Amino acid sequence: MDMVNESTLILSRIQFALNISFHILFPTITIALAWFLFYIKVRHHISGHPVWMRVYRFWVKIFALTFAVGVVSGITMSFQFGTNWPGFMEKVGNIAGPLLGYEVLTAFFMEATFLGAMLFGIKRLPPWFHTLSTLLVAVGTSLSAFWILALNSWMQTPQGFEMIDGVAHPTDWWAIIFNPSFPYRLMHMLLASGLTASFLVAGISAYRILKGDEKRAPRVALRIGCFSAAILIPIQIFVGDLHGLNTLKHQPQKVAAMEGVWETERGVPLLLFAIPDQEERTNHWEVAVPNLASLILTHDKDGEIKGLNEFKGEHPPVAPIFYGFRVMVGIGMLMLVSSWIASFWLIRKNALPNWALKTLHWMTFSGWVATLAGWYVTEIGRQPYLVSGVLTTADAATTIPPANVGISLTLYAIVYAVLLYAYIHTLFYMARKSVQVDEITTLNESWHKRSPAVQDDETTLTKAMPTETRQAESSNTAATSSQTESNGGIVS
Amino acid sequence: MMADLLPTIFLLLMGVAVLMYAILDGFDLGIGIILPQNNLQHRNQMIASIGPFWDANETWLVLAVGILLIAFPAAHNIVLRELYLPAVIMLIGLILRGVAFDFRAKAVTRYQSTWDKVFQAGSLTAALSQGFMLGLYVTGFQYSVLTIVFSLLTAIGAAAAYVYIGGAWLVLKTEGELQRYGAKKARQSGWLMALSFIAICIVNPLLNPQVAERWFTLPGALVVFLIPLMCGLIWLIVDQYLRYVPLQEDRACWVPFVGAAFIFTLCLTGFAYSYYPDVIPGQLSADEAASATASLQFVFYGVVIVLPVILAYTLLSYRIFKGKTTELNYY
Numbered sequence: 001m002d003m004v005n006e007s008t009l010i011l012s013r014i015q016f017a018l019n020i021s022f023h024i025l026f027p028t029i030t031i032a033l034a035w036f037l038f039y040i041k042v043r044h045h046i047s048g049h050p051v052w053m054r055v056y057r058f059w060v061k062i063f064a065l066t067f068a069v070g071v072v073s074g075i076t077m078s079f080q081f082g083t084n085w086p087g088f089m090e091k092v093g094n095i096a097g098p099l100l101g102y103e104v105l106t107a108f109f110m111e112a113t114f115l116g117a118m119l120f121g122i123k124r125l126p127p128w129f130h131t132l133s134t135l136l137v138a139v140g141t142s143l144s145a146f147w148i149l150a151l152n153s154w155m156q157t158p159q160g161f162e163m164i165d166g167v168a169h170p171t172d173w174w175a176i177i178f179n180p181s182f183p184y185r186l187m188h189m190l191l192a193s194g195l196t197a198s199f200l201v202a203g204i205s206a207y208r209i210l211k212g213d214e215k216r217a218p219r220v221a222l223r224i225g226c227f228s229a230a231i232l233i234p235i236q237i238f239v240g241d242l243h244g245l246n247t248l249k250h251q252p253q254k255v256a257a258m259e260g261v262w263e264t265e266r267g268v269p270l271l272l273f274a275i276p277d278q279e280e281r282t283n284h285w286e287v288a289v290p291n292l293a294s295l296i297l298t299h300d301k302d303g304e305i306k307g308l309n310e311f312k313g314e315h316p317p318v319a320p321i322f323y324g325f326r327v328m329v330g331i332g333m334l335m336l337v338s339s340w341i342a343s344f345w346l347i348r349k350n351a352l353p354n355w356a357l358k359t360l361h362w363m364t365f366s367g368w369v370a371t372l373a374g375w376y377v378t379e380i381g382r383q384p385y386l387v388s389g390v391l392t393t394a395d396a397a398t399t400i401p402p403a404n405v406g407i408s409l410t411l412y413a414i415v416y417a418v419l420l421y422a423y424i425h426t427l428f429y430m431a432r433k434s435v436q437v438d439e440i441t442t443l444n445e446s447w448h449k450r451s452p453a454v455q456d457d458e459t460t461l462t463k464a465m466p467t468e469t470r471q472a473e474s475s476n477t478a479a480t481s482s483q484t485e486s487n488g489g490i491v492s
Numbered sequence: 493m494m495a496d497l498l499p500t501i502f503l504l505l506m507g508v509a510v511l512m513y514a515i516l517d518g519f520d521l522g523i524g525i526i527l528p529q530n531n532l533q534h535r536n537q538m539i540a541s542i543g544p545f546w547d548a549n550e551t552w553l554v555l556a557v558g559i560l561l562i563a564f565p566a567a568h569n570i571v572l573r574e575l576y577l578p579a580v581i582m583l584i585g586l587i588l589r590g591v592a593f594d595f596r597a598k599a600v601t602r603y604q605s606t607w608d609k610v611f612q613a614g615s616l617t618a619a620l621s622q623g624f625m626l627g628l629y630v631t632g633f634q635y636s637v638l639t640i641v642f643s644l645l646t647a648i649g650a651a652a653a654y655v656y657i658g659g660a661w662l663v664l665k666t667e668g669e670l671q672r673y674g675a676k677k678a679r680q681s682g683w684l685m686a687l688s689f690i691a692i693c694i695v696n697p698l699l700n701p702q703v704a705e706r707w708f709t710l711p712g713a714l715v716v717f718l719i720p721l722m723c724g725l726i727w728l729i730v731d732q733y734l735r736y737v738p739l740q741e742d743r744a745c746w747v748p749f750v751g752a753a754f755i756f757t758l759c760l761t762g763f764a765y766s767y768y769p770d771v772i773p774g775q776l777s778a779d780e781a782a783s784a785t786a787s788l789q790f791v792f793y794g795v796v797i798v799l800p801v802i803l804a805y806t807l808l809s810y811r812i813f814k815g816k817t818t819e820l821n822y823y
Contacts, residue, residue: 072590082572089565097562116544
């Protein structure tokens with residue numbers, strides 16, 4: 001086989017990074033949003049209140065759009081292995097292949113098929129079956145995460161195989177799937193998805209309210225987003241810490257890069273900020289808290305942490321990991337503060353002041369940034385290996401001429417830039433448009449018929465709204481003409 | 493014993509996945525190609541007719557490529573290296589049509605007609621590049637004038653076949669003017685498809701002596717010549733049916749779609765017969781390209797359990813949405 005061209009290698013790496021970075025944005029939302037939709041649907045079954053259905057209808061559209069972009073960018077991923085990384089399948093295909101296969105078989109078809117029922121079947125299906133479809137889509141998205149993270153974790157901490165003639169052969173599937181870093185990484189990713197979806201829901205709902213939406217639906221969604229974020233973020237910090245300890249045990253060079261530790265030492269300070277310099281093998285402009293890194297990582301303020309100099313030539317590039325880690329943790333802290341303040345406010349006052357709504361609006365896609373930063377830490381942290389200790393990235397690359405990779409990379413970059421713009425633009429467009437929709441047009445007929453049974457729920461929900469909204473709501477029961485009038489003000 | 497059969501089983505499974513893809517995504521790609529840019533109402537109805545299905549349809553491609561990747565990694569590497577650029581172009585086409593579909597439906601903006609054009613262009617690009625790749629694949633990835641011409645022929649053939657089954661889908665799922673439009677398009681493309689298939693059948697044995705030998709030696713030849721015969725017969729029935737659409741009370745509106753699906757199945761059978769047991773014609777057999785037995789076994793158990801379930805709920809989904817398509821409304 002020809003020698004791998006340097007430019008081909010670099011371009012292939014950029015292309016893979018671009019493809020997978022773009023792709024992960026969308027599953028990160030849909031994995032958790034599917035469960036939110038299921039929750040909303042169940043609440044609708046319990047209370048029969050139409051507001052849940054309105055929330056569902058708005059968010060299921062966003063779900064469908066997000067899912068579609070995820071599906072098409074995912075198809076690209078299944079081709080990447082062959083097009084750019086033939087060495088990967090040659091060497092570890094016996095292990096990677098079946099894990100990917102199980103993802104397609106157990107998750108992809110289920111998600112895609114029941115999504116059809118979920119989106120278009122509401123009039124054709126009995127309500128319980130429609131809710132079941134929503135549940136199956138949610139199970140499907142999570143199963144998909146299960147298999148792909150099993151493979152990714154195996155690449156980080158491989159076990160359960162033997163090498164025969166330079167090719168990995170499986171010996172124990174249980175050990176392969178449940179490899180040492182898998183449980184932590186899976187939990188960390190599922191929680192990241194939960195947080196990303198929470199802030200998306202809260203952010204878009206805050207935006208609707210800021211745009212003058214007086215209806216109940218965005219307020220219900222805002223509460224869901226804020227409360228779930230407030231619950232998930234402390235769990236995420238705890239799981240993230242466990243994940244870090246697990247990494248310290250299995251990939252100490254990655255942790256050394258995250259913490260910017262060059263020399264092995266005791267009582268390592270936590271660097272809040274620094275500029276790592278790989279040439280000089282030192283840091284500039286350090287802002288540090290003494291002994292804190294040792295305390296966090298070893299639970300002993302004088303604990304020893306191995307430095308990067310122990311792994312010369314075998315450790316990843318330091319700067320992207322060092323900065324990526326700080327971006328992720330920084331956003332995590334922002335999430336903690338903002339979701340707790342917002343939740344506190346919602347519990348005490350049932351509504352949010354404008355500055356809080358604006359903050360949430362700004363944080364709509366904060367989950368994306370934190371998730372990407374976290375993935376860069378863990379994936380760049382695996383370099384120079386593709387599969388830790390088994391296969392280097394350079395050995396896996398294709399022999400295609402660099403010009404071809406250049407063409408494909410350019411095409412992908414243009415298409416993805418346009419799509420990302422269109423996606424974000426469309427989400428906010430949908431939010432603005434929903435402001436103008438009259439509540440009466442989505443009012444469920446059966447709601448009026450069964451009103452005695454749901455009277456309690458009506459009162460609890462009304463309590464959760466500011467006074468002006470309550471007035472607007474009560475006019476819903478009035479004649480249609482006055483409804484149009486009262487909404488006329490909102491539209492303009 | 494079973495270990496020896498595994499590569500053949502996976503070759504068969506890959507064939508099934510490709511067939512399912514050609515039939516199912518075939519009709520929605522076809523619909524995309526014949527989207528009338530001057531009739532919004534028809535466009536809405538056509539999009540509504542494929543709405544619940546296209547996501548799952550496209551998944552069959554992931555499964556087909558997935559099986560190639562899992563069971564025959566050596567072949568996967570060669571195929572995708574040789575077809576690098578056409579594959580990228582196909583992927584861009586699929587990306588564009590998939591997202592255009594959702595953008596146009598979820599937010600009705602002034603860009604809607606632009607998204608519809610993107611949907612059409614993406615569908616056509618994907619169909620043509622799939623056919624083009626098929627041509628290069630069977631001629632062993634030789635980029636010469638002859639093979640390029642042949643590949644252009646297969647590209648047109650594939651696009652025509654998708655329009656054929658897409659038009660047939662409209663006959664099945666719609667009524668009135670749109671149904672007649674579908675019938676017209678199916679009939680036109682049926683002729684184009686038939687002509688390019690005949691051309692392919694003439695050129696293919698000329699390019700591949702190995703295929704010629706298979707086709708023209710007894711006893712296999714008898715079976716092989718049954719295939720074009722049956723294809724021709726079904727094609728004729730469908731062609732005549734399409735001429736008179738709609739029949740009284742829309743009787744047997746399933747005929748064109750089922751006919752098209754049978755033609756696709758027969759063609760793929762003929763194709764499989766020509767090249768079996770090679771996973772890359774003339775270069776690599778299934779046995780040579782197969783991955784480790786332990787890996788194939790592990791996936792095989794999954795397939796045995798899961799594939800029937802997938803087929804069951806796919807059927808269920810088509811049952812849920814059976815009958816004529818109603819107007820485009822979500823949820």
